[in-house]
Amino acid sequence: DTEVTQTPKHLVMGMTNKKSLKCEQHMGHRAMYWYKQKAKKPPELMFVYSYEKLSINESVPSRFSPECPNSSLLNLHLHALQPEDSALYLCASSPEPYGTGVSRRAFFGQGTRLTVV
Amino acid sequence: AQRVTQPEKLLSVFKGAPVELKCNYSYSGSPELFWYVQYSRQRLQLLLRHISRESIKGFTADLNKGETSFHLKKPFAQEEDSAMYYCALMNTDKLIFGTGTRLQVFP
Numbered sequence: 001d002t003e004v005t006q007t008p009k010h011l012v013m014g015m016t017n018k019k020s021l022k023c024e025q026h027m028g029h030r031a032m033y034w035y036k037q038k039a040k041k042p043p044e045l046m047f048v049y050s051y052e053k054l055s056i057n058e059s060v061p062s063r064f065s066p067e068c069p070n071s072s073l074l075n076l077h078l079h080a081l082q083p084e085d086s087a088l089y090l091c092a093s094s095p096e097p098y099g100t101g102v103s104r105r106a107f108f109g110q111g112t113r114l115t116v117v
Numbered sequence: 118a119q120r121v122t123q124p125e126k127l128l129s130v131f132k133g134a135p136v137e138l139k140c141n142y143s144y145s146g147s148p149e150l151f152w153y154v155q156y157s158r159q160r161l162q163l164l165l166r167h168i169s170r171e172s173i174k175g176f177t178a179d180l181n182k183g184e185t186s187f188h189l190k191k192p193f194a195q196e197e198d199s200a201m202y203y204c205a206l207m208n209t210d211k212l213i214f215g216t217g218t219r220l221q222v223f224p
Binding site: 033041042043044045048056090092104105106107108109110111 | 149151159160161162163166203207209211212213214215216217
């Protein structure tokens with residue numbers, strides 16, 4: 001299995017809802033990432049997990065809460081979002097984090113298109 | 118600060134014409150640079166990375182440290198090359214993307 005799988009593909013939620021995005025990879029990768037991509041813009045890094053520990057939080061509002069239950073799974077819990085949070089949320093993984101000398105190419109999922117109403 | 122600049126938002130060429138998508142970077146250390154491509158309705162995928170000096174789908178990119186550039190080139194564009202192309206730089210655990218260039222190849 002050489003893919004990063006994200007569910008759901010589409011999500012519509014109200015501003016008072018709580019929902020979660022899920023990301024899964026079975027390539028044995030030890031770094032996983034959440035990116036946010038607005039229309040016609042490049043992906044923007046949100047969080048990085050290295051060896052299941054949060055290593056980077058790019059000053060993301062607390063209404064986004066990441067979780068890495070194990071080395072294959074990455075979740076993004078959403079609560080009290082705003083309409084401007086509507087975007088494509090991308091998950092990615094890479095074999096190793098920086099500094100290990102191993103290839104760090106990132107594999108991306110197809111994304112979850114989130115609409116906040 | 119680390120930054121990736123892609124000066125062209127849109128590049129339009131005819132099939133068979135040469136293509137060069139520009140990428141400049143600013144980074145204080147030794148950069149690790151990539152080109153990612155996003156075809157319509159497909160996931161973002163790696164096209165090239167500078168460390169492997171490979172040629173994929175006829176595309177090549179050479180790292181020029183003097184000019185801090187990593188331009189993507191192809192001698193003869195094909196219609197199926199039409200896509201969004203992102204230059205990216207790896208810094209610690211961060212993959213930093215440029216703003217992207219949309220390549221349109223007309224028949």
